[in-house]
Amino acid sequence: MEKLSNPTVHPLRDLRGAASGRPRFGLKGRQPDEDSVREVRALIGEAPLEGHRRDLLIEHLHALNDAHRGLFERHLVALAAEMRLPMVEVFEVASFYHHFEVLQGDARPARLTVRVCDGLSCAMAGAGELLARLPELLGTDVRVIAAPCVGRCEQAPAVLVGQRAVAPAAADAVVAAAHQIPASDAVQDAPEALTYDAYRAAGGYGLAAAVVNGETPAEDVLRAMEDSGLRGLGGAGFPAGRKWRIVREQAAPRLMAVNIDEGEPGTFKDRHYLERDPHRFLEGLLIAAQVVGTEAVYIYLRDEYHDARKLLQRELAALQANPPCPLPRIELRRGAGAYICGEESAMIESIEGKRGEPRMRPPYIAQVGLFGRPTLEHNFETLYWVRDIVEKGPDWFASQGRHGRKGLRSFSVSGRVKHPGVKLAPAGITLRELVDEYCGGMAEGHTLYAYLPGGASGGILPASLADVPLDFDTLQPHGCFIGSAAVIVLGHQDKARDAALNMMRFFADESCGQCTPCRVGTVKAAKLMAAPVWDNATLADLGQVMGDASICGLGQAAPNPIRCIQQYFPHEIGVQPSGAAA
Numbered sequence: 001m002e003k004l005s006n007p008t009v010h011p012l013r014d015l016r017g018a019a020s021g022r023p024r025f026g027l028k029g030r031q032p033d034e035d036s037v038r039e040v041r042a043l044i045g046e047a048p049l050e051g052h053r054r055d056l057l058i059e060h061l062h063a064l065n066d067a068h069r070g071l072f073e074r075h076l077v078a079l080a081a082e083m084r085l086p087m088v089e090v091f092e093v094a095s096f097y098h099h100f101e102v103l104q105g106d107a108r109p110a111r112l113t114v115r116v117c118d119g120l121s122c123a124m125a126g127a128g129e130l131l132a133r134l135p136e137l138l139g140t141d142v143r144v145i146a147a148p149c150v151g152r153c154e155q156a157p158a159v160l161v162g163q164r165a166v167a168p169a170a171a172d173a174v175v176a177a178a179h180q181i182p183a184s185d186a187v188q189d190a191p192e193a194l195t196y197d198a199y200r201a202a203g204g205y206g207l208a209a210a211v212v213n214g215e216t217p218a219e220d221v222l223r224a225m226e227d228s229g230l231r232g233l234g235g236a237g238f239p240a241g242r243k244w245r246i247v248r249e250q251a252a253p254r255l256m257a258v259n260i261d262e263g264e265p266g267t268f269k270d271r272h273y274l275e276r277d278p279h280r281f282l283e284g285l286l287i288a289a290q291v292v293g294t295e296a297v298y299i300y301l302r303d304e305y306h307d308a309r310k311l312l313q314r315e316l317a318a319l320q321a322n323p324p325c326p327l328p329r330i331e332l333r334r335g336a337g338a339y340i341c342g343e344e345s346a347m348i349e350s351i352e353g354k355r356g357e358p359r360m361r362p363p364y365i366a367q368v369g370l371f372g373r374p375t376l377e378h379n380f381e382t383l384y385w386v387r388d389i390v391e392k393g394p395d396w397f398a399s400q401g402r403h404g405r406k407g408l409r410s411f412s413v414s415g416r417v418k419h420p421g422v423k424l425a426p427a428g429i430t431l432r433e434l435v436d437e438y439c440g441g442m443a444e445g446h447t448l449y450a451y452l453p454g455g456a457s458g459g460i461l462p463a464s465l466a467d468v469p470l471d472f473d474t475l476q477p478h479g480c481f482i483g484s485a486a487v488i489v490l491g492h493q494d495k496a497r498d499a500a501l502n503m504m505r506f507f508a509d510e511s512c513g514q515c516t517p518c519r520v521g522t523v524k525a526a527k528l529m530a531a532p533v534w535d536n537a538t539l540a541d542l543g544q545v546m547g548d549a550s551i552c553g554l555g556q557a558a559p560n561p562i563r564c565i566q567q568y569f570p571h572e573i574g575v576q577p578s579g580a581a582a
Contacts, residue, residue, distance in 0.1 A: 029087060030077050030087065031077070031081075032074070032077045032078035032080075032081045033074060033078070036072075036074040036075055036077065036078035037078045037081065037082065039075065039078070040060075040064065040075055040078040040079050040082055041082065043060070043063040043064060043067055044056075044060045044063055044079075044082065047082055047083075051083070051084050052082060052083045052084075053353075054083065054085070054352070054353055055351065055352045055353040055371075056353060057079075057083065057085070057090065057093055057353035057354075058093065058097070058333070058334070058336055058350065058353050059333065059334065059353075060079060060083070061079070061090075061093070061094055061100055061336070062303075062334055062336065064079065065099070065100055065101070068109065069101075069109035069110065069111070069112075069113075070101040070102070070103040070107075070109035071094050071100055071101060071102045071103060072103050073102070073103065073104045073105070076090050076091060076094060076102070092355060093353065093354060093355055096338065096355040096356065096512075097335075097336030097337050097338050097356070098147075098148075098336070098337030098338060099303050099336045099337035100336055100337075101113070110141060110142055110143035111141040111142060112138075112141070112142045112143070112161065112162050112178055112181060113142075113143045113145065113162065114134060114138065114142055114143065114144045114145070114159060114160070114161050114162075114174065114178060115145055115146075115147035115150065115159065115160040116130055116131040116134065116144065116145070116146055116147060116157070116159050116169075117146075117147055117148070117149060117150045117152070117156070117157060117158045117159065117160075118131065118146040118147065118148070118502075119148060119149035119150070119153065119156075119265040119266070119502075119506070120265055120266065120415075120452070120456075120488055120499055120502045120503065121149075121153035121154075121156040121265075121266060121414040121415055121420075121488055122149075122153070122156040122157040122158055123502055124156070124415060124416070124490075124494065125156035125157040125168070126157055127156070127157040127158075130157055130159070130169060130170075130171060130174070131144065131146055133171050134171060134174060134175075137171060137174075137175050138174075138175060138178055142178060147160065147337075148263065148265070148339060148506055148509065148510060149263060149264070149265040149266065149267075149506075150165070150304045151262060151263075151267065151268045151271050151302065151304055151305065152165060152167040152268060152271075153265075153266050153267075153268055153412065153414035153415075153420070153486075153488070154268060154412070154413070154414050154420040154421045154422070155167035155168045156168060156414060156420075157169050159174050160304065161174060161177040161178050161181060162178075162181045163306040164177055164181060164306070165304075165306075165307070193274075193275055193276055193277065193278055193311055193315070194276065194277050194278070194279060195315070195318070196279060196315055196318035196319055196322075197318070199277075199279040199280075200324070204279055204280070204283060205279070205283055205286075205324035205325070206324075207283065207287065207387055207390060207391055208283045208286040208287050208290070208324060208325060208387075209324045209325040211286075211287050211290050211291065212286065212290045212325040212326060213325060216390075218290065218291040220390075221287060221291050221390055222241060222244055222245060222248075222291060223241075223394075224241075224389055224390045224393065224394045225240055225241030225244060225386070225389065225390075225394075226239070226241030226242065226245075226394075227241075227394035227395075227398070228241070228389045228394035228397040228398050228407070229394075229397070229398050229406050229407055230382065230385060230389060230397060230407065231407075231472055232378065232379055232382050233379050233381040233382045233385075233409075233410070233484070233485075234259055234262075234342070234378075234379030234380075234381075234382065234484060235264065235342075235379075235454070235457075235483040235484045235553075237472040237482075240378070240382055243366065243376065243378075244288065244291055244292050244376065246366050247292050247294075247366045247374055247375070247376040248291065248292045248293060250366065250367060250374030251374065252293060252295075253295045253373055254292060254293055254294045254295065254373060254374045254375070254376065255294055255295065255296055255297075255298070255369065255370045255371065255373050255374070255375045255376075256285075256288065256289050256292065256294040256296070256297040256298070256328075256375065256376045256377075256378070257297075257298045257300065257344070257347060257348060257351060257365075257369070257370055257375055257376070257377045257378075258285060258297065258298070258299045258300065258377075258378055258379075258380060258383065259300055259342065259344065259347055259377060259378065259379050259380070260274070260299065260300060260301045260302060260305070260379075260380045261300055261301070261302040261335050261341050261342045261347060262302065262342065262380075262484065263302060263338075263339040263341070263342045263510075264339075264342065264454075264455035264456060264457065264483060264484050264486055265455050265456040265486065265488075265503065265506060266412055266414055266452060266455040266456070266486030266487065266488045267412050267455055267484045267485075267486040268412045268414075268422065268486075269381060269410040269411075269412045269422045269484070269485070270379070270380040270381055271305055271308055272410075272412075272421075272422040273380070273381060273384055273410075273422075274305075274308050274311070274312065274380065275307075275308055275311065277384075278311060278312055278315045279315060279319070280384055280387055280388075281380055281383050281384045282315070282316070282319060283386070283387050284382075284383035284384055284385070284386030284387055285297060285299075285330075285383050286325070286327065286328075287386050287387070287390070288376065288378065288383060288386060289328045289376075292376050294328060294376060295328060295329070296328055296329040296330070296331070297328050297329070297330045297331070298330075298331050298333055298351050298370065299312070299330065299331070299332045299333065300333045300335060300341070300347050300350065300351055301332060301333070301334060301335060302335045302337075303334055303335045303336050303337050304337070309332070309334065312332060313332060316330060316332060333350075333351050335350065336350075338350070338356045338510070338512075339506075339510035339554075340356050340357070340358065340510060340511070340512045340552070340554060341356040343358050343552050343553060343554065344365055344377045345358045345359035345361070345365055345369075345552075346358045346359075346512065346552070347377075348365060348369055348370050348375065348377075351370060352370065352371065355512070356512060357512045357514045358512070358514065358551050358552035360551060365377055379484075381410060385397070385408075400426050400427065401426045401427045401428050401471075402426045402427070402428040402429050402430075402433075402469065403428040403429075403430070403469040404428060404469070405426070405427040405428025405469055405471040405474070406427060406428075407426075407427040408424060408425070408426065408427060409424075409425060409426070409427045409429070409470070409471065409482075409485050410422055410423070410424050410485060411423045411424075411425055411434060411438075411470070411485045411486075411487050412484070412485060412486045412487065413434065413435075413438070413439055413487045413489065414486075414487075414488055414489070415451075415487075415488045415489035415490060415491075416442055416443045416446040416448075416489050416490060416491035416494070417435055417439040417440070417441070417442060417443055417489050418439055418440035418441050418442065418443050418444070419438075419439045419440040420439065421439075423438040423439065425437075425438055427470075427471045427472075428469040428470065428471045428474070429469070429470055430466060430467045430468060430469060430470060431448075431451050431453070431461075431466040431467075431468070431470060431487065431489075432448075432466040432467055434470065434487065435448070435489060439489075442489070442491065443491065445491075445493075446491030446492065446493065447491060447492045448463040448466060448489065448490075448491065448492075449462070449463055449490045449491055449492045449493075449494060449496070450462050450463060450490040450494070450496045450499070450568075450569070451463075451466065451487060451488065451489045451490060452486070452487065452488040452490075452499065453470055453475055453480050453481070453482055453483075453485075453487055454475070454480065454481050454482045454483030454484065454485065454486060454487075455483055455484060455486035455488070456503040456506055456507065456561070457481075457483055457553070457554075457557035457558075457560060458475070458480050458481050458482060458483045458486070458557075458560065459475075459478075459479050459480030459481070459560040459561060459563070459564045460480075460496050460499060460500060460561055460564040460565065460568070460569075461475075461478060461480055461564065461568065462496075462568045462569065465478060465568075470482055470485070470487070479560065479563055479564055479567060480560065480564065495572055496564075496565055496568070496569040496572060497529070497565050497569060497572040497573055499561070500529060500561035500562065500564070500565045501526065501529045501530060503561045504522060504525050504526040504529055504558065504561060504562070505526045507522040507526075507554060507555075507558040508522035508523045508525075508526050510554065511554060511555070512554075514551060515549070515550055515551045515555065517545050517546045517548075517549040517550045517555055518546060518550040518551070518552075518554060518555030518558065521542050521545060521546040521550075521555065521558070522546070522555070522558050524542060525539060525542050525543070525546075525558070525559075525562060528542075529562070532574065533573065533574035534565075534566075534573040534574065536566055536573070539562050539566070540562075540563075540566070542559070542562075543558075543559030543562050543563060544559075546558055546559050547559050
C-alpha cells in the first residue's frame with residue numbers, strides 16, 4: 001500500500017516566506033516568550049519546512065499537559081506560534097476536552113489529579129462517598145474531581161489516580177496510589193496480553209498476508225462479511241460488509257478510522273479484548289484496509305485507557321518492525337475525555353485536531369470523511385471478529401444465536417450481578433438468561449428490578465421485560481435499543497428514576513454544546529428530573545424537541561431514559577398536572 005502524503009499542509013505562502021519556503025504566519029495579540037517557545041519545542045520538536053501538521057494539535061496539547069500537569073496560557077501562545085495557528089483556535093480546542101486543564105495567569109497546577117467515576121455502576125458501588133472523603137485524605141495539592149464513566153464498570157467503583165486506574169477502589173488504596181505516583185505521573189506497566197511473536201507463532205497474520213498478497217481474493221472476504229450478518233458493534237449496528245462495499249466503491253484515495261472511544265456508560269468490552277488479544281484486532285484492521293483500499297489508518301483510543309495505549313504502542317511497534325506483509329500507514333491518536341467523540345463524525349473532527357463536534361449529514365463520512373476523503377469507520381470489536389469470520393466461514397458466526405437471532409454478542413455486564421464482566425453470549429439471549437447463565441445470578445441480597453440494555457442511551461426496562469431477546473431491532477418496540485450491549489442491572493433496593501437522572505446529568509455534562517436542543521434541553525431535563533414529582537408534560541415536550549432537532553445521537557437518545565421511566569416506572573415519579581411551573 002502506498003504511503004499517504006501529508007494531507008494537512010497548507011499550500012499558500014506569502015512573499016516574505018516564499019524564499020525560505022516557510023508558511024505564511026503572523027500571530028496577532030500576545031506574543032510568545034523565548035522560554036515558552038523553547039519548552040514547547042522540547043516537547044513537539046522544531047517545525048519542519050512545511051510547518052507542523054494541523055491535525056497533531058491535540059497530540060501536542062497532550063504533550064504539554066502531561067509534562068506540566070496543565071496547559072499554561074504562555075505555552076498555548078507559544079504552541080500557536082509554532083503551529084502557525086490563531087491563538088483562539090488553539091484555546092478553543094484546549095478548552096473543549098475534559099482532560100485538558102487550561103491555567104491562566106499565576107494559577108498553579110495540582111500535583112496530581114484524581115478522577116472518581118460517577119457513572120451509574122460506580123455510583124451504585126459507593127463512588128459518591130469516595131468522592132466526598134478523598135479531598136480531605138489526599139490534601140490540598142491533589143485535585144479530586146468527578147468523572148464520567150472510565151470504562152471499568154465491572155470493577156466499580158473505579159478511580160483514575162493520574163493515569164493509573166485503581167479499581168475496585170477503596171479510599172486507602174487511592175491514597176496509597178497517590179503517594180506512589182511522582183510528579184511525572186508515570187503510567188504503570190501494560191497488562192499481560194498475547195504478544196506479536198506469540199500471535200504469529202499461533203498462525204496469526206496468515207490471513208492478512210494472504211489478502212494483501214492477493215492469495216485470498218478481496219471479493220471472497222467481502223462476501224464472507226456480508227453473509228455472516230455481522231453488524232457494527234459500536235452501537236449503530238450498520239452491516240459491516242455493506243459498509244466495506246460502499247466505501248470501496250468511492251473514488252481513491254480512501255482512509256480508515258477506528259473508534260476505540262467507548263465512552264458509553266457501562267461499556268468496557270473493547271478494553272477487555274484489547275488488553276488480552278490486540279493482534280486479532282490489528283489483523284482485522286489490515287484485512288479491512290486492504291479489501292477497501294485505504295491508504296492510511298487512524299486509531300482513536302480514549303484517554304482513560306492509558307495502560308491499553310502503552311500496550312498498543314508496543315505491539316504496533318513490533319508489527320511494524322517485522323511486518324507479515326506491506327502495511328498501510330497506521331497512526332494511534334489519543335482522545336482527551338469527550339464522550340461525544342464516540343460519534344463517528346465528531347471522532348473524525350478530533351483526529352483532525354479540532355473540537356469534537358458532530359458534522360451535519362449528508363454527506364456521510366463514507367463519501368466525505370477524514371480530511372475530506374471517503375472513510376471507512378469501524379468500532380474495535382467489529383474488526384476483532386473479522387479473522388474468525390473469514391477463516392471459519394460466515395455460517396460459523398451466523399449459526400450462533402438464540403430466539404431466532406444470529407451471531408455472537410459481547411455484553412459488558414455490571415451492576416447488581418454476582419459476576420460482572422464481558423460475557424460472550426449468543427445474540428438474542430434474554431437478560432434473565434444472561435444473568436443466570438453467565439453472571440452467576442443476582443448479587444447477594446438483590447433481586448432483579450430493572451436493567452439498562454444499551455448503556456445510558458439505550459433506555460431502562462423493568463424486570464417484567466427481562467425475557468425480551470437482547471439484539472439489534474428487538475428492543476425498539478419497548479422504547480430501547482441494544483447499542484454497544486452495555487447491560488447495567490438494578491436490584492430491588494435501587495430506583496430506576498435515580499438511574500435515569502444519573503444518565504441525564506451525564507448527557508448534560510457531555511453535550512458538545514453545538515446545538516441548542518441538546519445543550520439546553522439536557523440541563524433543563526436534569527433539573528426537572530431531580531424534583532420529587534416530575535412535570536411529565538414539560539419533560540415530554542423537551543424529549544420531543546431534543547429527539548427531533550438535535551444534530552447527533554446524543555441529543556436524539558437523551559430522552560430515552562425519561563420515556564422509559566414515564567412508561568414503566570410511573571409509581572416512582574408521581575403525577576403533576578400539565579402546564580405546571582418548571
